[in-house]
Amino acid sequence: MAMAALRREGRRFGPLVSSPSPINAIRSTLAPTEEQVGLGVRSISTQIVRNRMKSVKNIQKITKAMKMVAASKLRAIQVRAENSRGLWQPFTALLGDTPSVSVKKNVIVTISSDKGLCGGINSTSVKISRALYKVNAGPDTETKYVILGEKAKAQLIRDSKKDISLIMTELQKNFLNYTQVSVLADDILKNVEFDALRIVFNKFQSVVSFLPTTATVLSPEIVERESEAGGKIGSLDAYEIEGGETKSEVLQNLAEFQFSCVMFNAVLENACSEQGARMSAMDSSSRNAGDMLDRLTLTYNRTRQASITTELIEIISGASALTG
DSSP states (O other): HHHHHHHHHHHEEEEHHHHOHHHHTOOOSSOOOSSSOOOOHHHHHHHHHHHHHHHHHHHHHHHHHHHHHHHHHHHHHHHHHHHHHHHHHHHHHHHHOOTTOOSSSEEEEEESSSOOOSSSSHHHHHHHHHHHHHOOOOTTTTTEEEESSHHHHHHHHHGGGEEEEEEEEEEEGGGOOHHHHHHHHHHHHHHHOOOOOEEEEEEEETTTTEEEEEEEOOHHHHHHHHHHHHGGGGGGGGOOSSSSOOOHHHHHHHHHHHHHHHHHHHHHHHHHHHHHHHHHHHHHOOOOHHHHHHHHHHHHHHHHHHHHHHHHHHHHHHHHHHHO
């Protein structure tokens, strides 16, 4: 009886003797080693794996829910984006799209999202905007930024704060319609002087792909200059103007209406691309969480099996010592 009691006390204080530093015991690996023979160390290791498995399961549930929410929003925005293409296409047929036009005052309108977890669409827009800034920069030219969206603001404000003229955020907080976008376009036209507006956005192609796009809207003065120089814009002289408005007034109205229509389509296309990219990102995250959960389950089973095997060995050894 005394020997049995001594063995029980030895098992109780065995972990304290084998682990001289409590920090080393806490930092033990998930798989038990020869030195970690105490019950406490093995229980901590198993509990760590179990807690991590629970966290990964919760993350997987969240990513799956976000994927479903993005899918439900995508369909509604996709229909509106496709319908909005009929607004700016007549202007492209009438005035054309001349991204290579040389002007003195360039304004780059960068459209991004307010929320993250949507892949690299915001970084792509910012990269194209910076490339346009470098292309149009010069001693006799002036280039400014107009930012729509929180994510582009966070990236461009780091190194181009002095070149930012206007910042607008929380565009998608409410239901987007043409009236709201036309108010935003009117604010841009009132607060920014420009010869050419270069709108950078992501055009929706499919759920897994989007096309970075740049649309160019010229000021009435530049349109009139290009019209007198000939080319595609020169075909405006073939149209008759009715009413008492002059040609410059007609061009002014056309430029403002064109900018609002292009902005409306660009905002919807970018929102549609955002939801598609978020679907793809959340699907990838769910699959990664599933793979990690499988690996953690395997580690947990191995650790638990090793713990049970060690307990059986101790019980058999104790029984053999008592019978001997």
